[in-house]
Amino acid sequence: MKKVYIIHENREWTVHLTNRLDQLQVPYEEWYLDGGRLDLSKEPPEGIYYNRMSASSHTRGHRYAPEFTLQVLAWLEAHGRKVFNGTRALQLEISKVQQYLELKKFGIHTPRTIATVGKEQIIEAANEFDGVPFITKHNRAGKGLGVQLFQSIPALRNYVEGQSFEEPIDGITLIQEYIQSPENCIIRCEFVGGKFVYAVKVDSSGGFQLCPADACQIEDLFCPIGEQTDVKPKFEILETFSNPILRNYEKLLAANDIQIAGIEFIQNADGEIFTYDINTNTNYNADAEAKTEKYGMLELARFLSTELNK
Structure with missing residues (x-):
């Protein structure tokens, strides 16, 4: 029997969808991709696939779920399966740039944005905003990860060099103009x-x-x-x-x-x-x-x- 296959790593965010599918009596199966195996010699089941993989999966202990999901989506698409929010969607999900x-x-x-790698590069990028307020954020984010508002370079330096600094999971911090x-x-x-x-x-x-x-x-x-x-x-x-x-x-x-x-x-x-x-x-x-x-x-x-x- 054909089904809707839901690809994700967080049941708290998916239960509302499965409740609605139950209500409409739509057959479905969840693929929980915090880990797993992918046998490239096999074909995927018949049905349609909906990708709900999150950029913030690492905050729930699922560090490599997006990377593994990209491989699974490529496998599905190579076999001609209908995938909603496939590889391109996930590429955008995990990169603000x-x-x-x-x-x-x-x-x-979009707001003016500078992507940086390295703490000193963060400071140097912020200097280009000419004294106007700016924010930091993670390139691979979700849930507001790494978002901080700063009014001055000294305040930013205290944050970057302090214990509260949030290291981005992909190493890329964005400096972005603050829109009030x-x-x-x-x-x-x-x-x-x-x-x-x-x-x-x-x-x-x-x-x-x-x-x-x-x-x-x-x-x-x-x-x-x-x-x-x-x-x-x-x-x-x-x-x-x-x-x-x-x-x-x-x-x-x-x-x-x-x-x-x-x-x-x-x-x-x-x-x-x-x-x-x-x-x-x-x-x-x-x-x-x-x-x-x-x-x-x-x-x-x-x-x-x-x-x-x-």
């Missing part, structure tokens, strides 16, 4: 089947941990930076959202064979849009969805069901 280069191909504005949102928010646009589903407004006043997954929000409850001091929701789905940039996003996704993604942007005081993240392992916030009765995982389950039936 490649994301920004691809965004620029489609006329999408007058509303202290970012917008995350969700796509399923390469088409826009909805936009969610995310309150960024508490810091840079902006993952919408329920598990991430549970972690926030025990972190001072995630505490809520008022009734303002952190995640709010916008009932009506329209912007010409959506067409460029959809063109980018189609050109890179990406079917499921969340793309994040921020606007400055002049209304300029800066896109800074393509998340091909996208999650959805249950509380925000319940208020509007728009459900990303249900849309995804329906999409996979339709594709399986083809």
Whole structure:
């Protein structure tokens, strides 16, 4: 029997999808690729494949899961299997540098960014921002890894040379211009089947941990930076959202064979849009969805069901 095969390394982020597949009575099987074997003499099972491998897998002890998944995806594609978010999607998932280069191909504005290897190179790159605020972030990230805001070079040096410095898993630290949102928010646009589903407004006043997954929000409850001091929701789905940039996003996704993604942007005081993240392992916030009765995982389950039936 043909199935939907879900490739991932974190069940907390996948259970909401499997619940929806159960609801729709879609047959599926999970491939948990934190480790495993790949026999190149064998053919993959018939069915369709959905890749949910995460760039932050190493934070859960799964250091080589993305590297192994790339080999598995190449094997599937070599045998002509239908893969959603295949090798190209994973290449972008684990490299902000490649994301920004691809965004620029489609006329999408990104913050000025310098990629560095080595602590002294981090300092030297920051000097090129001429005294304006800047942030550090990891090239292979997810969950806001390595994101710190700095107002001065001495503050950066104290961080880089101190014990709190986070070493990137691939050794590449990005120095990026800081875009100040007058509303202290970012917008995350969700796509399923390469088409826009909805936009969610995310309150960024508490810091840079902006993952919408329920598990991430549970972690926030025990972190001072995630505490809520008022009734303002952190995640709010916008009932009506329209912007010409959506067409460029959809063109980018189609050109890179990406079917499921969340793309994040921020606007400055002049209304300029800066896109800074393509998340091909996208999650959805249950509380925000319940208020509007728009459900990303249900849309995804329906999409996979339709594709399986083809």
